[in-house]
Amino acid sequence: MSVAQIRFFTLWRREVSRFMKIKKQTLGAPLLETFLYISVFGAALGSRVGELHGIEYVVFVIPGLIMMTWSINAFSNNSSSILQQKFQGAIQDQLSSPASPMELLLAFSLGGFMRGLIVALLAFVAASLLVDLPIDHILVLIPGLFLVGFFFSQLGVLVGVRAEQFDDVSFVQTFVLQPLIFLGGVFYSAELLPQPFETLTHFNPIYYMINLVRYGFVGYTEVSIPLSLLALVAATGALFAVNLRLFSTGYKLRA
Amino acid sequence: MSDKALHITDLVKRYPAGVEALRSVSLDIEPGEFFGLLGPNGAGKSTLIHCTTGLAQPTSGAIEVFGHDAIDNYGEARQAVGLAPQELNIDWFLTVEETLDYHAGYFGMPKRERRERTKELLETFSLTEKRDERTRNLSGGMKRRLILARALMHRPRLLILDEPTAGVDIELRLELWHYVQRINQEGTTILLTTHYLEEAEQLCSKIAFINDGEIVAQGSSRELSDRYGVPNLEDAYLALVGRKELSRSQAEVEVTP
Numbered sequence: 001m002s003v004a005q006i007r008f009f010t011l012w013r014r015e016v017s018r019f020m021k022i023k024k025q026t027l028g029a030p031l032l033e034t035f036l037y038i039s040v041f042g043a044a045l046g047s048r049v050g051e052l053h054g055i056e057y058v059v060f061v062i063p064g065l066i067m068m069t070w071s072i073n074a075f076s077n078n079s080s081s082i083l084q085q086k087f088q089g090a091i092q093d094q095l096s097s098p099a100s101p102m103e104l105l106l107a108f109s110l111g112g113f114m115r116g117l118i119v120a121l122l123a124f125v126a127a128s129l130l131v132d133l134p135i136d137h138i139l140v141l142i143p144g145l146f147l148v149g150f151f152f153s154q155l156g157v158l159v160g161v162r163a164e165q166f167d168d169v170s171f172v173q174t175f176v177l178q179p180l181i182f183l184g185g186v187f188y189s190a191e192l193l194p195q196p197f198e199t200l201t202h203f204n205p206i207y208y209m210i211n212l213v214r215y216g217f218v219g220y221t222e223v224s225i226p227l228s229l230l231a232l233v234a235a236t237g238a239l240f241a242v243n244l245r246l247f248s249t250g251y252k253l254r255a
Numbered sequence: 256m257s258d259k260a261l262h263i264t265d266l267v268k269r270y271p272a273g274v275e276a277l278r279s280v281s282l283d284i285e286p287g288e289f290f291g292l293l294g295p296n297g298a299g300k301s302t303l304i305h306c307t308t309g310l311a312q313p314t315s316g317a318i319e320v321f322g323h324d325a326i327d328n329y330g331e332a333r334q335a336v337g338l339a340p341q342e343l344n345i346d347w348f349l350t351v352e353e354t355l356d357y358h359a360g361y362f363g364m365p366k367r368e369r370r371e372r373t374k375e376l377l378e379t380f381s382l383t384e385k386r387d388e389r390t391r392n393l394s395g396g397m398k399r400r401l402i403l404a405r406a407l408m409h410r411p412r413l414l415i416l417d418e419p420t421a422g423v424d425i426e427l428r429l430e431l432w433h434y435v436q437r438i439n440q441e442g443t444t445i446l447l448t449t450h451y452l453e454e455a456e457q458l459c460s461k462i463a464f465i466n467d468g469e470i471v472a473q474g475s476s477r478e479l480s481d482r483y484g485v486p487n488l489e490d491a492y493l494a495l496v497g498r499k500e501l502s503r504s505q506a507e508v509e510v511t512p
Binding site: 001009021092093094096250254 | 270305309311329340343344345346347348353361
């Protein structure tokens, strides 16, 4: 390995090792949460709801749950990790190394991405054991999920860099992300909502992400898949560019 | 391209609130020198160190480490610098051994070399028994040892020690000075900030006084004493900060019949 490869791999390894050391909290808890959602909405409510758009209710819900799991974990990992390291001052060790802003940003981003990927993968395996979960469009599912994961990793980095206290991180997660995810159609179809709620849902960016992932799994969507993919690529790219600028200028990282 | 270990030219650091922490500072440290940077709290010592190591963005000016730009194309310059900061800025999630291993990794050191260097420094700083301990469980003195070991992991040519003995016991202080004197004799350049003037006097071949963001005097301990017309470095320092009345040597003269 070259010097740059060793450096980048170590930066990334540190991020992964952080969440692996507290895996009950970072992997176990979100997995249990997803399992509980599947149990409650699938077994308890699913039998009464029956089918949505010809799809068994629990199967309709699971793609959104997997997306939610990946996104929340990617976000919370990166925002917490960066804020903790700023708080401890430990981030100075990375910042005073020869690592470039791009290397630092990618390493921080991919830490949360990995955590989201692992939890989502475990949730997928658990769900597959409980129900017959199809994968109809793998060529949409894989890029869709990866883009969602990377988008929320970037969002976590942005919030972590800007945050000055833990309250700043939990505010975004509790008062912005969770409502957007829950109202983005994880548990229902927006088409069944009365007006103006159906129209309002179309202004929620998470709605398009959920539809992308749901289309990848079960082949059902309420939005244009190419347009959603394009918008997600653009949004992720824009967020990455903003973060790179923050790392290059040292915003709230360097004095 | 400078042949100095550290070559700072007209360095200015102005914080967004308007505070000017460094006012056109120029400073040269020769390779192999043991250089002391002394000044009262808030004089600009840590800001100068942070600008050199990339932890602060200079407003203007130039910094070169062994001839390499330390501001824009900083890769080579940072590779040559080891920083033991004043704050105990250790990652709580890591063990002692991991702290050293990760640091060396950030500087691109291969695995086998990291392992050997970690073993060597754990022994040097009496940390071997604590190697698997989480850093958050270490005592203050142990954390200080770890920070020093970490700064040395990638074999820096310029070692920056920002008040390394603040709050440490006499045993560690002596251990540390023996070690840094040894590596200085082996060729490592050292930049030291300390509030213990007798340490600076004993260790440093050259000393600079910084006050209110400016280098106000520099030279050997003897030269500084002569410049201020006083018998020792402590009195020269007191003259710098305008507190001559605190002079211990003057008090001794006055009480002697």
